[in-house]
Amino acid sequence: MRLVIDHNKCRKVGQCHYLHPELFRADQDGSPIVLIERPGEELREAVEEAVDLCPSGAIALKEG
């Protein structure tokens, strides 16, 4: 699985790196950066929560 951010949708709210600092960090202007682009199965629960909790619907999990 591949963790991706749609920066056209992203509002730079910051919930993703607040709740899941293991998966995201913020750059200087507050934009999120994915830390683990291909998270393993052990991170699936965290990844799914991050996708769910984005208030802008900007985080997606892609197969492959």
Added chain:
Amino acid sequence: METTPVFTPDQLMMPETIADPYPAYRQFRHQTPLNYVHVPGGIFPGVEEPIRAWALMKYADVYGALRDHDTFSSARNPLIEKGVFPPLALITDDPPRHTRFRRLVNKAFTLKRIEALTPWITTVANTLLDEMGTGEKELVQSYNIPLPVKVIARLLGIPGEEYPTFKRWSDAFIASLVSMPPEERMQNTQEMITYFGQMAAARRAHGAEDLITALVEAEIEGESLEDWEILGFCMLLLIAGNETTTNLMSNMFNVLVDRPALWQRLRQDRSLVEPVIEETLRYEGPVRVLLRSTTRDVVVSGVHIPQGEMLGIFYGAANRDPDGFPNPDEFRLDRDLRNHVAFGMGIHYCLGAPLARAEAMITLNAFLDRFPTITRGSIPAVRQTASPIVFGFEKLPLVLIARGH
């Protein structure tokens, strides 16, 4: 020639400025951070001295403070410390407590969960519209209040028919004491606390598919929530879940009623509904001001603010900052609508934002379906001034003209 009104900082929380805050924001923004009286002395029992704060109004300052929760804490609130208000969950919490609590309720407000509620909210909206009919209507009482209260009541698991009572409690909570005597406010708050206490006890005995059950059954690191924490959650969700959405919808219709060409465009092209809602949030967002406090000495826009001072975050002022939004006093759909701070930013970003957006979208679409034309009513609209923290309407008379009339 237009004359520039001259305000003093202490007028920021006064009724005339609550009704029309933007001239004062224009005057003060470039001078901020600016010390002002957030709560005058002598109106709350036990609060004899005025509570002062530093107003933040520039987009960059507001955005920066909201994103820096280590420096700008939410945990201190002088009115809660003095017992004027009971503590609310989340909005008066800092991490790590905030993180644990937010995680607990986040799942109830995700985009996916709200999408699943959309058919039901649409039914509630259409039922209200059927009851309302056409012609001249006072929109605040007949639609903008009942919809959000019914929706949040159902999420919490409390009967929606009692919504006038919930609205009364919620209004009393956010009212300034100028507009409501202390005894009346205390009595309303006490009634609300008793009611939610009974609801929590009932859900402990028999669980249901609702948020109150989720709260009484929740465990954080092996420990159940205390009764006052459950109450804090219920009060927060009830109050935040209706005042803001009611005023968002009132502000939206107030903008649209004076723009008949935009109304027609919206009827033809529903892809504009979402931008209209986002631009309403920026242009006339429903939350005026919330507090933070400094955990260390800090310099904001060149002003030294010592540790332990209160700050007022003026969301509406930041959203009209020309350095954040070109031609900020124009309502326009052709701007980047992602950057407004109407729902805040950072860790305290409005939990209910997806729900508020959904309610506004469902509402606007339902009105567009039914009413080819809306115009102002025969009596003037009245801005609300009872609460210094919200921006909205007490009365918004509109004429709703249906097809064929």
